Amino acid sequence: MELERHVRIFKNGRNRAVRIPVEFDFPGDEVIMRKEGDKITLEPVKRKQESLIEWLRRQGPLDEDFDFDLREAPARDVDL
Numbered sequence: 001m002e003l004e005r006h007v008r009i010f011k012n013g014r015n016r017a018v019r020i021p022v023e024f025d026f027p028g029d030e031v032i033m034r035k036e037g038d039k040i041t042l043e044p045v046k047r048k049q050e051s052l053i054e055w056l057r058r059q060g061p062l063d064e065d066f067d068f069d070l071r072e073a074p075a076r077d078v079d080l
Contacts, residue, residue: 003023009016020042030045 005021005024007018007021009018011017026044028044028047031042032045034041034043
């Protein structure tokens with residue numbers, strides 16, 4: 001089912017803008033805009049899912065000094 005809605009264009013500084021009605025909303029803060037003849041199309045930018053390792057690599061060193069007791073726990077017998 002295609003949605004259609006009449007909206008107004010307004011000035012925003014030197015640009016013209018249109019508000020996106022809630023029923024046309026999509027995730028994210030960025031879109032790809034294309035002009036095809038008389039039509040303008042907006043498509044959400046698909047972000048690559050970042051792995052935990054990539055995210056950790058981008059993090060800087062911690063400013064806090066953690067004081068852990070790193071003594072090993074006593075060994076215990078285990079049945080294999």
